[in-house]
Amino acid sequence: MKAFVHTTVPYGDDGKMVRGIIAKCGGPGCEAAIPLPVNTMQNMRSGDEDLEFQFIARKLEAKGWRVGRSHGAHRCPRCLGAAKFSAIRKAKQMPNENAMGDKLKIVKDNMRVMTREDRRIIFEKLNEVYVNDKVGYGDGWTDEKVANDLGIPRAWVKLIRDENFGDEVGNENIREQIKEARELLAQIKAIEPRISEAQRLIAVADKVEKSLAEIAKVLK
Ligand SMILES: [Zn+2]
Structure with missing residues (x-):
């Protein structure tokens, strides 16, 4: 699908009709169209069409248009301006409005x-x-x-x-915490003898390890 309407357009002061294209704005409800003389190459080879598109796009963009790849994708300077303006207005105003709304709510609550x-x-x-x-x-x-x-x-x-x-x-939470702490303490006390036993065994193991090291030295 070609992006432009190929037709004849007026050219120069005398309005002579020459080969060219017309680009139409695809903006909602916009009737803007721009004629552009283009000396369409005879015997176009593949790839030439792309060159032609780039040539047309450059010319139109110089005139403030945005050029798209399809008929409905072009935008005239006026539509572009309106879109830009509304985007800027949205970007600028939305956060302010939200912040203002929040502040207002707090003030209202306090009042x-x-x-x-x-x-x-x-x-x-x-x-x-x-x-x-x-x-x-x-x-x-x-x-x-x-x-x-x-x-x-x-x-x-x-x-x-x-x-x-x-x-x-209330005190109930504190009471609950004391209860939990007591239970924890009881658990620790219950395994304490085992901890002592483990510590004694570790001490023995250390001695055995040292003896083994000395024996190993002698055997070398
Ligand atoms: Zn437009």
């Missing part, structure tokens, strides 16, 4: 005032997931999780919990 209804909802949720001031939260619940669950600022949860319930992390 949100806790209503009596909010307090009641948070209290009820804490009542459900907070065991008591010794155990703290049950089942892996945290301030963060409660805040996400209710879709409210974490600071509100902390406030209501501090006022009405207890610390975020």
Whole structure:
């Protein structure tokens, strides 16, 4: 498939019609077309077509066109400009808009005032997931999780919990850790005699190894 329409085009001041091509812009809804006189070589050999394409592409690119390999792939300077402009605008504005959106959300969150209804909802949720001031939260619940669950600022949860319930992390975790440490200690104590025995055997092995080395020297 040829990239250009081969036809006759006006040339020079008198508008004489000469052999040439017309490149059409493939931009959406764009009717732009550019005529270019090309003295098409007679008896074109294979490879000449490629040379001709390169010649045409250079000429059109000098006039601000982007040249593609097929009819619909060319773009006129106006369409190129519009595409560039929208790409630049997207690249420049998108991150800013996102950052602005995030900032706005934080500001909105901070500006949100806790209503009596909010307090009641948070209290009820804490009542459900907070065991008591010794155990703290049950089942892996945290301030963060409660805040996400209710879709409210974490600071509100902390406030209501501090006022009405207890610390975020209860003593239950600490108790659990002590229990684990005790179990570990018991395991170490259980194998301690074996460790002592192993150490004694290693000491014996060292002596045997030294004796072997001395015997080996004598036997040389
Ligand atoms: Zn165009």
